[in-house]
Every structure is written in C-alpha cells, then in structure tokens.
Amino acid sequence: VNTCEPCELQLINHGVPDEVIGNLMSDVAGFFKQPLEDKKEWSQQADSLEGYGQAFVVSDDQKLDWADMLYLQVQPSESRDMRFWPTRPASFRRSVDAYSSEARELAYRLLEFMAKGVGAEPASLRGVFEGQAQGMRMNYYPPCRQAADRVLGLSPHTDPNGLTLLMQTSHDVHGLQVKRDGRWFAVEALDGAFVVNVGDALEILSNGVFRSVEHRAVIHPTKERISVALFHYPYQDRMLGPLPELVKKGDKVQYGPTNYQDFLQQYFTAELDGRKHLERFQLE
Numbered sequence: 001v002n003t004c005e006p007c008e009l010q011l012i013n014h015g016v017p018d019e020v021i022g023n024l025m026s027d028v029a030g031f032f033k034q035p036l037e038d039k040k041e042w043s044q045q046a047d048s049l050e051g052y053g054q055a056f057v058v059s060d061d062q063k064l065d066w067a068d069m070l071y072l073q074v075q076p077s078e079s080r081d082m083r084f085w086p087t088r089p090a091s092f093r094r095s096v097d098a099y100s101s102e103a104r105e106l107a108y109r110l111l112e113f114m115a116k117g118v119g120a121e122p123a124s125l126r127g128v129f130e131g132q133a134q135g136m137r138m139n140y141y142p143p144c145r146q147a148a149d150r151v152l153g154l155s156p157h158t159d160p161n162g163l164t165l166l167m168q169t170s171h172d173v174h175g176l177q178v179k180r181d182g183r184w185f186a187v188e189a190l191d192g193a194f195v196v197n198v199g200d201a202l203e204i205l206s207n208g209v210f211r212s213v214e215h216r217a218v219i220h221p222t223k224e225r226i227s228v229a230l231f232h233y234p235y236q237d238r239m240l241g242p243l244p245e246l247v248k249k250g251d252k253v254q255y256g257p258t259n260y261q262d263f264l265q266q267y268f269t270a271e272l273d274g275r276k277h278l279e280r281f282q283l284e
Ligand SMILES: O=C(O)CCC(=O)C(=O)O
Pocket: 137, 139, 154, 159, 166, 175, 176, 215, 216, 217, 227, 229
C-alpha cells in the first residue's frame, strides 16, 4: 500500500490485467465515436434503466447534464438484457464481460480489506455483495468551450450501491470532483489506476463508518473525457441495515432496516441531488 500525496489516496496493486482494461476502454471509446444513428440502436426503452441515452431525466423542464451514457446490468450474467449490448465495436461484448468479472474480484477483495480495517470478519461485507448485481455506466463528456463553467457533466450525487470502481481515459483530463467539508476537490486520475468510491449501501451497512461520497463530474473546455463506473450492489432479497459487527461500540444506530429495492426505485426516479436521497433514510 502506498499513499498518494497530496490527495491521500491509498494505492494498492489492483490485479486487473492492463490488457483487459485497455480493451474495455478502447471499445467504449469506439462505441461513443459512432454516428448518433448507430448508437441509437441501443437506446433506452421505457421498460428499463439500461441502454444508451441520458441518465436521470425525470421531467421535460429540467436542465440536462452535458454527457451521453450507456448503462448495462452486467452481472450476474443471467440478468443481462442483450437488447442494450452494442455489437460494434465487434469485441465490445467480450471486453465488457472480461472486465466485469476481473473487476468484481477486485471489489470483493477491497470489501475484505475494509471489513478487516474496522476489526470485522473479512467475509462480513464480502458476503453482502458476492454474486450480486453489478452495473456498468459508461459516460461520455464532450468538450465545451462556451459552457464548461455553466453546465455539469454529471450533477452532484452519491452512488446508491456499495463500492464503485471508476476508470477513465485520458487521465490528464480532470473531471471527477468530490465534496469534502462543503468544498469541491478535483480527484487526480492516475494512469491505469481505479478510483474507488464508497456508495450509500456501504454507509448504511457500516452505520456511517464508511461515508458515501458526494461527487460530480465537470466538463473540459477542449478535451473529451470518458469514464466507466462499475457499481456493486448488495443483496436485495433481505432488508439492508447496519451489520452489528460494523457498528462501533457506543454509536447510535443511524439506519433502520431498509428495503433496498424501494431505496433504488426512489433513487432512479428522482433528479440527482447530492446526499439528500441517502439522508432521507437516516433515523431521526
Ligand atoms: O465521470 C466520472 O468520473 C463520475 C461518474 C459517476 O460518478 C457515475 O457514473 O456515477
């Protein structure tokens, strides 16, 4: 483990082969490069959250984020809806499949480290996520000289899932920002490194020991940016609440048992709004 100055990011060898990452990122870039008509073949449909289009459009008069995206449910493999899986570039599906299985192993290992880090059994957190749903959002942020300071690539939000693994092309283009003590900070993207974000489910499970990070993406005046976010969701057949072994002795329990399907349903039908969604589920 290394610590990166000045952003205090912890660096570990992530173990996902460079080739797997390279293939994915080049196929995602290849997908977005196509003419609009070709991408529209994989457009979002009314009956699903997946497909090509824009995220979180809930009304006609809202200001839209300056980005295109493609969202796919990638794991478990039986849950894939191939209506939304591009066939161009020809290797796209293969690249997504390989990347998703390698990266989820990394997510599981990180969950073990995190549990250990707070003195719990490594399997405690892993067990909540292993074999559960994994979603992949591919974001394309076009450059914009005029509006770069007036529109956002992605509005402030927290991720609803547990761990998010984020990879981006062109690491020299700053896009991701995290909020800390009321201020926005740019996250340094290191070449070939994942940025790991804690999402809502981990805040709930850990009773706030791990905090769901509020983040947003800004656009660049002259350079495009592509990011791929892999979301690891917890089990959904049981209520989700703080795991007793993760609750610090003497701490008040902050979250009651939560029906996670309702939690997601509400998340995906509202505009993105910082930490507000999560806070609605906090006990008084
Ligand atoms: O583009 C980024 O760096 C952020 C993406 C993100 O936060 C998301 O897809 O949820």
